[in-house]
Amino acid sequence: MTELQRTSLYDAHVAAGAKIVPFAGWEMPVEYEGVRAEHLAVRSTCGLFDVSHMGQIDVTGPGSREFLQSILTNDITRIGPGQAQYTLLPDDDGGVIDDLLAYALLDRILLVVNASNIAPCVERVTSLAPAGVTVVNRSPEVAMLALQGPTWAKALTPIASPEPFSLPYMEATEATVAGVPCLVARTGYTGEPGVEIMCPAEAAPAIWDALMAVPDAPVPAGLAARDTLRLEMGYPLYGNELGRDRSPISAGLKWACDLKHGGFPGAERMQREAEDGTPDRLVGIVLTEKGIPRGGCAVMADGQQVGTVTSGTLSPSLGVGAALAYVSPDHAHVGAKLSIDVRGKQKSAEVTSLPMVDTSPRKEHHS
Amino acid sequence: MSDETYPGDLRYHPEHDWARVDGDVATFGVTWFAQDALGEVVYYDPPAVGDTVTAGSSYGELESVKAVSDIIAPASGEVVEVNGAVSDTPELVNGDPYGEGWLIKVRVSDPAELDALMDEPAYRAYLAGLNG
Incomplete structure (x- = not known):
């Protein structure tokens, strides 16, 4: 250790x-x-x-933006100086190495990555970087x-x-x-x-x-x-909702994947999944009785398992058990009645809209 | 949150549960150490009155926002009362773990099990060993 x-x-x-x-x-x-x-x-x-444990990676040199456009899912050409963008770093199969924020700064592009993924991100970006593009881990x-x-x-x-x-x-x-x-x-x-x-x-x-x-x-x-x-916001957490084992599409992150231009690793798989659908989809669920769902709990409908909880807690804002879960598309609509098997006890639940609370990070400052 | 205390009139189980003996009925709860390790308790899943609990086995669950903890019975017997106040206000376990935060009362089937539990000095020494 x-x-x-x-x-x-x-x-x-x-x-x-x-x-x-x-x-x-x-x-x-x-x-x-x-x-x-x-x-x-x-x-x-x-x-x-x-949040100092999170990672900061600087990408500099001519062609940095074009390079990152070729390895990240979102369209980085859409952000100008000073702007940030949520994006994903896919592996060759379209699995997720990390989700991150890319900042287009005057002298560099800054990638802010998850603490647990600093090494894989640095390794991936460095291994693909063309001559002239420098990757520095400043974490x-x-x-x-x-x-x-x-x-x-x-x-x-x-x-x-x-x-x-x-x-x-x-x-x-x-x-x-x-x-x-x-x-x-x-x-x-x-x-x-x-x-x-x-x-x-x-x-x-x-x-x-x-x-x-x-x-x-x-x-x-x-x-x-x-x-x-x-x-409560439905934001995915790497390791719970995201990982190498699935593409961003089933996580509802199609909006962060520039499928129109494509060209990044896994783009074809993501395009196919976006058109044909995925075996399961990420949804928010709230319990309609007392109890707290936890990661790994089975999501049930009509006595059959239809999904699995990836994150669960007691929502402090709502005062009820709340979860994110991957469920089959048949049960992924808001209002779908489900139950969650919490250590052998069936707790009634339903799919809720996300975010679960009425808030927005976009709100401007007024005072 | 409460201050760290371990009352002298209780018997202690190594899984950080206590028993207060009153005739053939014992009150069970979790120790200050247990509630501190768990954090703010937000859910209590109790047994039903009439259930049988077994020494060393789980009779219910306490949950914080982050974790679930089995509650271990320090002695065997039949549940005669459940603290409904903790079901409604789980943080009583944090605020008053030996008082309002008690969990169940049990008609003890084998008083010898209570004798085998630790007294306060022994439990404190046990905790010190865990930290060292």
Whole structure:
């Protein structure tokens, strides 16, 4: 077993009373005061997450954009300087190596990838890169904080310049936060408006402390709340909803696959699946009685298994058991009556629309 | 959340369950250590009154947002009462694990099983061993 890594904010987490757990090779805060309070704070005010475990890969050199266009699923030519795009890195069979955000910056294209997939992403991109394109893994030196929730701008105002409030959703800008030069992006994984702040690792504690000291300070929020927030939105999590064993199409990510132009690995399979359908599809499910579905639980209809839960929890916003699951197309429509086998007990459930909560990360700042 | 305590009048099972003995009826619950490890409890799936529980076996489940934990019976017997308040307000287990957060009451079938459980100093020593 390799030594677990700590982010530069480890001491701040311990000081804030975090419960620390191993996650993707890191010692990360899973919760502070409690996942429900943190979750609800992000939905109603704002929360601050340490996501420094995530990976940052710089792609530079002439032809970088054309190269990435040939290996990523989304149409990267659609984003201009400062814009970010959700995309996928497929393997040769159209399975998913990772889902990621690509940022078109002035001097480079920045790929922000999942912590558990830094090595496979670096290896894949490097192995395919043509002469002149340079791939650099900057993950060890970059920290990342996610300030998420409707009052994010109030928290950031006193310590940021220029004020990044007019930044549109899915755009990034350079800014100074607590005296630290940062890349501030209107992105996130919670469904709430907010920003993600990338900075030199050693400077992250200064930003964390400054945010915690403003009058409208965010609540420190851990990985557990990050997971319940994304689940309510229906955002897939790599390793649960995404993996090498399926293409993005059954996960409902056709919108992030540029099938019109194609040309990337697995495009033909994805095109075929988009036309013919897939054996199962990702849906959101809520229990209509008490109970909590968990990953691996069978989804049942008329006594037959019709799918499998990939992520399950108690939704803090709805107060009911909630899941993401792959189910057969016959049962994938909103309102479909199902049951979930929770350790031998059949819990009645139904397919729900996604997101499960009424929110949007696109909301602009008004105050 | 509550402060870490282990009352002296309880008997403790290594799976972090406690028993409070009152005549031939024992009240069961989980220890401060167990609720702290689990995190905020959000669901309690209790047995039914009249069910038989067996020492060392699971009689129900406590769930946090992230995890499920079997609740282990420290002694065998018949369930005579279930704490419905915990079903409605599961976080009572976090706030008051030895009081309002009790889980079931059992008519004990073999009192010798209770004698075999740890007392408070032994359980504290056991916990210290787990950490070391």
